[in-house]
Amino acid sequence: MTALSLSPSLAAPQQPIDALGQIGVRMTFSPGEEIYAQDEDADMIYRVIRGAVRTTRLLSDGRRQIGDFYYADDLIGLEAGPVHRFSAEALGCCEIQVIRKSALRLYGDDGLKIERLIWAETARELRRTQEHVMLLGRKSACEKVASFLLDIARRFRGEVAELPMGRQDMADYLGLTIETVSRMVTQLQTDGLVRFLGCRRFEVRNATGLACLVET
């Protein structure tokens, strides 16, 4: 990637995220395409405009862990070390705003505002990751899948929810195998807590029951 275009004047934003405005360039990625690589220099940040993204990390023997899934308006690549510990890949077709961090210092006071915005997002990322630790460390397979589905379902406010990822991605996020994920999905359905319409669309049938599986 070459030099990023700069738009010098920034208007005060309504939504904090808007502060990033049109800085940087927009790029589109096809399903599975890599946005950045594990161990790559971390001098860009990325904002999801449209679509969904996963961050993944591979152990040397091929075991895979997914760090998180990201949707419209989420920022990715905040890890703030010199290199990325995870790679980022498009789940489906998606559009991403790419911003060179070093460009931000050219924005003066707006730069400080943006800096604070990025910090706030980093803190949010930390909280999400801490939830993930809880999920991985102390929850059963069934609870993991229930938590995951409930999380996704919340984004659809009672409508039929659509999973942007396949079973393997769910498994690698939850620290399970694809077969176990599949069995738990079947079981939750048998118990009447959710109903699947095809393997990527579902609705919550018993929110209370599902919430019971998701201890806090």
Add this chain to the structure above:
Amino acid sequence: MTALSLSPSLAAPQQPIDALGQIGVRMTFSPGEEIYAQDEDADMIYRVIRGAVRTTRLLSDGRRQIGDFYYADDLIGLEAGPVHRFSAEALGCCEIQVIRKSALRLYGDDGLKIERLIWAETARELRRTQEHVMLLGRKSACEKVASFLLDIARRFRGEVAELPMGRQDMADYLGLTIETVSRMVTQLQTDGLVRFLGCRRFEVRNATGLACLVET
């Protein structure tokens, strides 16, 4: 976040942590004593002066997850939400510097410097938490314990290492039971990778072999 630094002329301390200097008050805590509680307002930050601290979170049914362990000069309580998701407890006797976040505003340019310091620590915390996710999601019991011991041993640079926590704390950090931790410790010892002198002191006997168990 150093790439975003906007005021390079601020006198850079040798140890960045020194910027916190003597702000706030020092407190001492006895073994097991709570430094702050889960769900408590997060308006303080804490710096470990001496001793070790664990952060823990309880599920409503009593399952416990340890978020991380902290040692001298580490900052705790950076979660940056309105309330703490984890509680913090002293592992042994320890001394803690307690700083009210809102007080930092009064320090002007120094305040900004401190703000940056805190955010750099938050980013470091995020990276550590991401490592923890990898550990919990995709490593076997034996690898978890090996990783943990190697981490501790690094702080002692070849000397005999001392564990500041008991087996239950190790288990709750690693997402295992106390019995499994104990068995893995015994196994690593049988395999000649480590040697224990009492249950809290050990030395690494075969660093290469141990490192082989700790895939990256």
Add this chain to the structure above:
DNA sequence: GCCCTGCCTTGATCAGTGTCAATGCGCCGG
């Protein structure tokens, strides 16, 4: 010095999840 207490270790068994293999289902191209 001795006992008591709390933590750690070890053993036996069990449950939950992983592994391996077969089958099913849906989507897409021909």
Add this chain to the structure above:
DNA sequence: CCGGCGCATTGACACTGATCAAGGCAGGGC
């Protein structure tokens, strides 16, 4: 419409780590 391909599901079985239970060990108080 059909066949093939990729992903999901299901089943049988193995194995890791949890559970339950019984000692062992070490440190502190008396």
